[in-house]
Amino acid sequence: MAHGAGGKASRRLVEGLFAPLLFGDRSDPLGDAAILEINGTQVAITTDSFVVKPLQFPGGSIGELAVNGTVNDLAVSGARAEALVCTYILEAGLPTEILEREVRAMAIAARKAGVRVSGGDTKVVEHGKADGMYISTTGIGRPLAGVKIDPKSVRVGDKILLSGPIGDHGITILLARGELDFEADLKSDTRSVFPLVEALVRQAAPGIRWMRDPTRGGAATSLNELARDCGLGMVLFEDQVPVRDVVRGACELLGLDPLHIANEGQFLAIVSAEYADAALSALRLALGGEEAQVIGEVRDQPAGSVLETTRYGGSRIVDMLVGDPLPRIC
């Protein structure tokens, strides 16, 4: 169960089981998308599955996630999504209105993201499986010129950028499940981040080292993975990390850390110091990027780890998530 939550267990499953058997002797770290060369043309390809309960929540639904999630994986790999194909796995007995609602949501999200849905498949599984529905999408896209995403290109002194406030999606889902009986004026941040990536690339392409959309496991997990892949330290400045008040309140009440909460409409970027200012302005001037921040910088210590520091000189290691974030009372 912990293997799906996006943190340590997931990573072990992918690296320990899938990678050696499927990916052969690739030595490069696993990214959000693969860049292939087919007859001289570069193509980016990625796949992702969407499992969410409840299916519909403030700010979106599974159909939207299925589009934006895959578009974003391509975007943070430096590619413009061109087409998606999808598979719907449906639980027997799922009301048709719900299916129709999700297919519509997917169509609208695809139009908004400027991507074609070129095909798909459907399977029905027995009642009690699939939590209503699961959706899997595979997307292909065109890599943008001048961008090369490579964790090994990260250097000491690079800046860590974040496109906007974290924690919206995960807390929305947690509250939408209704088990904890909290209410908040909060919605999922699901959206395509491609327009922001495009703006960033236009102004700062040569300085972009790495990007990632911090979904399950949150920003902490993404940055820990990067720290491990490049062997350097990610140092965050606590009061620069954007978090909405209401997300902060929910996290304080439940004993959760916003850095571990899933996001569906934000991305992290490592940019060289030389291009950091241009990168930040590009994001802030773009629609939807007004809350972008430089949240930290790359240093040589703590190597392979993420450290959050405060203005009064306190600091703490921020580890990767182990399993789902659970509310606590102690």
Added chain:
Amino acid sequence: MCLAIPGQIVEMSSDQPTAALIDVVGVRRKVDLGLLQDDLPKPGDWVLIHVGFAMSKISEQDAIDQMNTLRALGEIDGAMQEVEGYGLDDRDDDGISDTADDYRRPAAYKDRVS
């Protein structure tokens, strides 16, 4: 045993005399006031919330007194500005600095690492 957060009473519950809706920066939940029944708080009061129950009323005056005591520390000596942080001098109203000075290291960590 210990996670308890300050919240403000928004409105009393209509169906339960010892319950109220509280607000914590926009997060809302029904909270049981049964442990404060000897001196029931009212809308506008701040209470400490633990596992969905109000444990205690929060005294705003005590909080102010505490902050004043703390702020006065060191003022008598006159010692002040050893505060090395990031971007304290040139902050916008939103409290977050935009300049490159932000990326300086906080004092204590710097002493250990550099």
Added chain:
Amino acid sequence: MKFVDEFREPEVITRTAEEIRRLADPKRHYRLMEVCGGHTHAIYRFGLKDILPENIELIHGPGCPVCVLPMGRIDDGLSIAQDPGVIFAAFGDMMRVPGRQGSPLEHKARGMDVRIVYSPSDALKLARNNPEKHVMFFAIGFETTAPSTALTIMRAKNEGLTNFSVFCNHVTIIPAIRAILDSPDMRLDAFIGPGHVSTVIGCRPYEWIAQNEKTPIVVSGFEPLDMLQSIVMILRQLKAREAKVENQYKRVVPWEGNRAALRAMAEVFQLRPYFEWRGLGFISQSALCLRDSYAQWDSEQRFSVPGIRVTDPKAAQCGEVLKGVLKPHQCKLFGRECTPEHPIGALMVSSEGSCAAYYNYEHRKTAMVNILSQTA
């Protein structure tokens, strides 16, 4: 956030840390124990050790109700919930605590009906909404949480709700502090007293610590400024060779405690003659169980409970770490066989247990500082 942000103001934190440095006698090594797991968590979360002088040592005490819960109690609770008609409800803190056949979450993956609740009243609500099932609330916590459980049980009785019971593991803090002070290897200069337990029991129950043991104790809040101010107050007492109970957390802790909360506890609970604490052994009069008048809501009386006792592996030095005699990394299993992902001992299981907190927040920093001091 009001009543939170003020107590995290960086400039005031820095100033208070300076005051601490001024007050601390450089020729002295101070050993301060913070009893409560919430304080342990706060120290790491806010990086307070970074701004305290080297000669102030913070020792983590046994105030983590998850950490001190023997594994056998989890097994007992889970065995009741094997019945498909039973819903196992507990706080998130319990969900990853291993029993002999896995944690509640692992049992959930194998088909047990396990629910996370934020409040005991949510567990009661589950019982109302699922009349054909029985909801067993696996209760943990010190005196902070016990009154809420008590009120919930009283509500269940008033409503005549019979498909609800509590598997009670509530423990009390004073016997734990006594066990620490009775321990022969302990030398403590002062206590940072539990803030939220004190909102219920008040400050009087600590008077024997100051009077008989001549040890200062300052009841402290959980924000950085609360803890730092408490340390200032402790240092002032030590400098003046005093030993008093002081209340730093005045805005929230009434000296006399919360009468209504104590009444609710007295109405529903009685003291068990003794109870086993993981790492500390059997302690008399240290835990609560339901009175006979509430037997119907006591899981241990409603169901037959195996009464399993599970001893920890000998190599796990939880007891010594709990008592503050050893630091987490000094346990032979720390970071090797015993990590937050596969915890062997209790202190690694809860995120506020000393070992987990140390592992998650601290040990890489220590390793890093060690590397740097070697290359310097």
